[in-house]
Every structure is written in C-alpha cells, then in structure tokens.
Amino acid sequence: MKLSAKYNRVNFITTIVVMLITGLVYYQAISWILTRQKDKDLKVEEQEIFEFVRLNHHLPQIFESNDQQISFSEAPSGSVRREFINTVYFKQWGKDAFHRKHGGKIRGEYEAGRGLITSVSVGDKYYKVRIVESKVETEDLIRLIFTITIGVILLLLLVLLTTNWLILNRLWRPFYGIMKELRLFSVTDSKEISKQDTAIDEFKELNHAVAEMAAKAKHDYKDLKIFTENASHELLTPIAVINSKLDTLIQTENFSDRQSKLLNDLYSAVSRLNRLNQSLLLLVKIENRLLHERHPINLRELVEEMIAQFEEIFHDKGLKLTCNLDDKEISASPYLAEILLNNLFSNAVRHNYSGGEIRIGLNAGCLTMQNTGDDNPLPVEKIFTRFHKSSGSEGSGLGLTISRQICENFGYKLNYYFSAGFHTFVVDFINK
Amino acid sequence: MRIISSSFSTTGEMNQRNPKSFKSAVENYSAKSKNHPKSAVIFNKKIALKILIIEDEEGLRESIEEYFSEAGNICETVANYRDALVKVNLYRYDCILLDITLPGGNGIDILKNLKEHNHPDGVLIISAKNSLDDRLDGLNLGADDYLVKPFHLSELKARVSAIIRRKTFNGSNLLIFNEITIDLLAKEVKVDKSLVKLTRKEYALLLYFLANKGKVVSKNAIAEHLWGDGIDMANNFDFIYSHIKNIRKKLMEAGCNDYIQAAYGMGYKFTEQ
Numbered sequence: 001m002k003l004s005a006k007y008n009r010v011n012f013i014t015t016i017v018v019m020l021i022t023g024l025v026y027y028q029a030i031s032w033i034l035t036r037q038k039d040k041d042l043k044v045e046e047q048e049i050f051e052f053v054r055l056n057h058h059l060p061q062i063f064e065s066n067d068q069q070i071s072f073s074e075a076p077s078g079s080v081r082r083e084f085i086n087t088v089y090f091k092q093w094g095k096d097a098f099h100r101k102h103g104g105k106i107r108g109e110y111e112a113g114r115g116l117i118t119s120v121s122v123g124d125k126y127y128k129v130r131i132v133e134s135k136v137e138t139e140d141l142i143r144l145i146f147t148i149t150i151g152v153i154l155l156l157l158l159v160l161l162t163t164n165w166l167i168l169n170r171l172w173r174p175f176y177g178i179m180k181e182l183r184l185f186s187v188t189d190s191k192e193i194s195k196q197d198t199a200i201d202e203f204k205e206l207n208h209a210v211a212e213m214a215a216k217a218k219h220d221y222k223d224l225k226i227f228t229e230n231a232s233h234e235l236l237t238p239i240a241v242i243n244s245k246l247d248t249l250i251q252t253e254n255f256s257d258r259q260s261k262l263l264n265d266l267y268s269a270v271s272r273l274n275r276l277n278q279s280l281l282l283l284v285k286i287e288n289r290l291l292h293e294r295h296p297i298n299l300r301e302l303v304e305e306m307i308a309q310f311e312e313i314f315h316d317k318g319l320k321l322t323c324n325l326d327d328k329e330i331s332a333s334p335y336l337a338e339i340l341l342n343n344l345f346s347n348a349v350r351h352n353y354s355g356g357e358i359r360i361g362l363n364a365g366c367l368t369m370q371n372t373g374d375d376n377p378l379p380v381e382k383i384f385t386r387f388h389k390s391s392g393s394e395g396s397g398l399g400l401t402i403s404r405q406i407c408e409n410f411g412y413k414l415n416y417y418f419s420a421g422f423h424t425f426v427v428d429f430i431n432k
Numbered sequence: 433m434r435i436i437s438s439s440f441s442t443t444g445e446m447n448q449r450n451p452k453s454f455k456s457a458v459e460n461y462s463a464k465s466k467n468h469p470k471s472a473v474i475f476n477k478k479i480a481l482k483i484l485i486i487e488d489e490e491g492l493r494e495s496i497e498e499y500f501s502e503a504g505n506i507c508e509t510v511a512n513y514r515d516a517l518v519k520v521n522l523y524r525y526d527c528i529l530l531d532i533t534l535p536g537g538n539g540i541d542i543l544k545n546l547k548e549h550n551h552p553d554g555v556l557i558i559s560a561k562n563s564l565d566d567r568l569d570g571l572n573l574g575a576d577d578y579l580v581k582p583f584h585l586s587e588l589k590a591r592v593s594a595i596i597r598r599k600t601f602n603g604s605n606l607l608i609f610n611e612i613t614i615d616l617l618a619k620e621v622k623v624d625k626s627l628v629k630l631t632r633k634e635y636a637l638l639l640y641f642l643a644n645k646g647k648v649v650s651k652n653a654i655a656e657h658l659w660g661d662g663i664d665m666a667n668n669f670d671f672i673y674s675h676i677k678n679i680r681k682k683l684m685e686a687g688c689n690d691y692i693q694a695a696y697g698m699g700y701k702f703t704e705q
Binding site: 236237239240241242243244245246247248250251255257259260261263264267268270271274309310312313315316342 | 489491492495496498499560580581582583584585586633647648650651652653656659660670671674675695696697698699
C-alpha cells in the first residue's frame, strides 16, 4: 500500500468520524437551544392561560391557532405534575377546498411537537392543561443547518483529499528519486548517488544517509576485494612452496615404492588443497560479483571445446556420449562459463560408472547434462549446499555450489532431477 | 574449477584451448620468419641461459633456482624490489621471472621500467593474484606470460622455454632433439624425416617433455598442463598412462629411441639415457 493511500485512508476515516461527532453535537446543541425557545413560548402561553383564568374565573375558549393546541380536562385535585413533554402534534389540514374531508375522518398529519402539561384551578374545579406546539419549523431549521454543515464537510473533505494528493505527489518526488538511485546502485561501478534537489530536511537527511551508506558499502567492498586478494596471496604462496619443493624432491633419484607412494599421496593432497582454496576464492568472487564482465559467447562452441577437452577421459572410462546441440548465444563471463561447464562435465564423469552414458543437450531454452550413475536420486535440497559430498567423492564439495552461483550470476537457474536412471542437471536460460 | 592459465598463455604451440590467440601467435611467427632465415632450436646442444628470479618467498625462489640451474644456465635471484630494479638495469637476461608482490614495491613497476628502457628481456609474471585485471595489466604492459601460483616447476620451465625460444631465436619454428624434429608452425613431428601423427594432446605432451628434458615430471603436472588445473580428477591418472603409452608407441614405430621413462610411479622422465 502506498504511503499516500494509507495516509488518505487514515485521514478520511478520522475526518469522517470527527465530522460525524461534531455533527451530532451540533445537532444536539441546536436542538436543545430551539427546544428551550419552544419551552419559553409554552410558558408564555401557560402564563396567558393563568392570567385569563385569574381575571375571568373560567377557562379560556379552546381555539386552535397555527401550530398550537390547548386542551383542558378535569382531573382530581393535585394529580397533575407540571412537566414538558415531547409529543406528537396532529396537524389538521385546513378546511379550505384544497383539503377535503375523507370518509368522515379528519385528515391531517402527525408532526413532532413539544408540549407542556400543567394545571389550573377554576373555582373548585381542577383542570389538567395540555399545551402542544408543533416543532416542525424547528425541525426544518435543524435539517437545513445540518444539510449545509454536511455539504460543507463533504466539500472540505474533497478539497483536503485533492490537495493532499497533489502535495504528497510533489512532496515525495525526491523520495522516489532516491529510490531510483538506490535501485541502480551497484558497489562495483564508480557512479555516486546523486544529490536530490529538495528543500525538505527529512529528504535531505535521507539523501545524505543514503549517499554515506553507498560510499561505505563501496569502501567495504573494496576492502573485501583487497582482503580476498591478500588471503589468496597468503594461502597460495605456501602451497606454491610445497608444490615446488615436491617437484624438486622427485628430481632426486632412487625412491623406494613406499616413498613414492607417500609422495604421490602428498601430491594429490596438495593439489586438492589448492583446488579447494581456489574454489573458495572463486566463490567469494562470484558472490561479491567481482566477475561481472559480459561477452557474447557461443555456448555450443564452448560445449564442443569442452567435449574435446574431456575426450580422453570419456574414452578412458568407456563412457558413451550423446550430443544434441543447437546454436545458442549467451552474454556472460567466458571465464565463469568455462568453469560452469567444467564443473558439470567433471561431475558427469566422476559420478558415472565405467561404460556408462552421458547425454548433453543444448537448445534455446536450456542446457541439459545427463549422466548415468548411482541408482538413487540425489537429495535436491542438499547437493547445492557448500561441502556436501556424496560418499567416496574426491571433489571439493564446492563444485555444484559454484555452478549454481555462476548460474545465478548470469540470471539463469540450475536445476536437478532424476529420471529413468539419469541424473540430470539443467541450466534454465528462461525461467529465473 | 579451472584457472585460465592457458587461455592467456602466449606459449603459442601449447595453446589449444583458445584458437583465436593461437592463431595470432601463429601469425606472429610467420611475420617473424619472413624477416629471418629459418633457424632451429637444437635442444641437445647446451645453450647457456641467463635467468633472473625476482621472488620474495625464499622456499619458492630456491626451488626455482635449483630447477633451472642445469649445466651452463646462469640463475640469479633477488628478493626485493630495490635489488631487482638495480639488477634489471645493469644486466640483460633471457628471461625474468617476476613476482608481483615484492617487499618495497610492485613487480608491475619493474615491468614498466624494463619497457621504458626498451630492454628486450622476456618477462614471465608469477603471481598469486589471479585476478583478471592484474593479468591483463601485466600482459598489456608487455609481459610475455602470466603464471598463477601455485604452479608446477615443469609448467614454469615449459613456459620459460617458450618465451626464450621466441625471444632468443627470433621465433624459430623448428625444434630439434636428436632424431626428433618438431615444426612448431605446422605442428608436425618428424622422426628422421618420417612424419609421426600425434593428437593435439600428445603433441602438447611431447613439447612439455622436451622443455623438461631430464626432469621427472609428476602426473599432476601433466594432467594440469593438458587439461587445466580444474580437471579435478584426483588420483585417477590412468588416462595419462594411456597417453604416454600411445606417444611411446608412435615414436618407436617411427624408429625413435625410447626416451620416456616412468619414474617410481610418480611421473615420467624424458631422458637421453
């Protein structure tokens, strides 16, 4: 949800709630004032009746004025309590031609009314007096005031929303500018985060923080690159010394079988150590996207080169090779592409049995590498993790991790499945 | 994984994996051979080579020195930037093995110094920095080759031999060892004038042996030279055995002496005896 939408929603709801409460209070207040006004009128009327009775010693004649009805009824002495009531007022329609009598019934309508129950004593008789006034005009007034208020509220809301929308859009422009910069940011290129033109302190601060963070990330990244190179140097030099000493050692003549066996073991251990170290460094480099140059590569040519490279090894293990290669051009780092293929080929050979089979397929959508081997499928979730090795594997346990990293680096997907006795690795160029 | 040691190698005739760079190397050869009469490198003649080893790591320096110090060869060693700069400005060498990270300075600066003074010495950079930038920098600045640590001494020797062959003998394209004659341009091997048909890898292997004549070359070194160090076929060097067997068979059928000996199950030795 966009901030402006969220903001508008909250704004809208609170405005409506507040307006409703205000409206209610407003209505009550006006209603109360007007009722008091009515009550005052009623009191005046009552006073008039009392005055009339005091002067004339009989009840006034009941007459109906506009919006006022007075009725007297005899009541036991002292039974009437003086009170104001909300009641209904039956308005009889005029006797003019416009309103006719209908079926003997008096036609009229009920309106809200305000009444005063009071009592008067004429001689020894006690009367209950009921004065009712119509409140219809009051109600009309209230309704009018209320309608105008609602109208004003709606207008205000509309204006508020529009201005909010306009202001927010304009206000947040620098924010979106910074977002765009961040999205384009890469630690590897030398482009700085550009300064946003804004007068708002918060965005200035954000821009500043982002620029600072970017500079720090670049600095850390550079540090890491230096560290990687240093680590590589520090580790490779001793390995190089061991290697060269071994090379020198075997030049001295006359080894017993036992000694040469030991030397052979040393050689393979050093070469493994070296490969492991190289793999780790490569992994760090790929993960840090240090190798990001792109060149157009004809993958088919590369696969064919790799097949030629592995020819003797296939032959030596008696592996049957089936190829189905279409032309496929990719844009990638040739160095990484070669490592990827090398890993896939090495795996297909290493986990194969003598006289097994390898199938390689390449089309516009994917590169598939199938090999016979163990009868059971590999655990898909584990094979791509670091240092996962099948029993008896001589590899570093990093080959598939590196392969997957390379694929991700290229924007491809590396999948594994097992079917009909073939372990299959698929480099999917399309589905990411 | 494989470090692209060979993709950028300028050891022309050994470069099989990068047809483009091989082609340019070939063109280079032919351009040179127009200006110079065909000369041949006679391998069993003792030719004194002068080599300077600039390497701060003592163990490595000593090993390289020992490996290169055959009869007649002169190996000089320096361990730091200052001494190296003095040496390269005082004397000329057939090949300089140059480490990039040196106490007191950067090996690249020594290379720049050499090129500024137009010294013709062959330069092979040996570095632990396997970053593409460094490699390209080095080669662009005029280094002849770039080898990443750790390496086998036999690989180093093969590369140095290739550089010296190009520099000293003006890109000669004939390599002669007793009855074996190798035409580097045509990639042909002849034994007493009769052609021996070798596969690409067998040919590369023969050259590798010739460069390391008299030395025991380990099976690891052979595997890494022919298949790259990413081959990762640890402990399974049977396929090397079949290669060696094939070469010996082909050469001996053409009437060549058997020069290749197995050495204690660790490797092979190309020797006259």
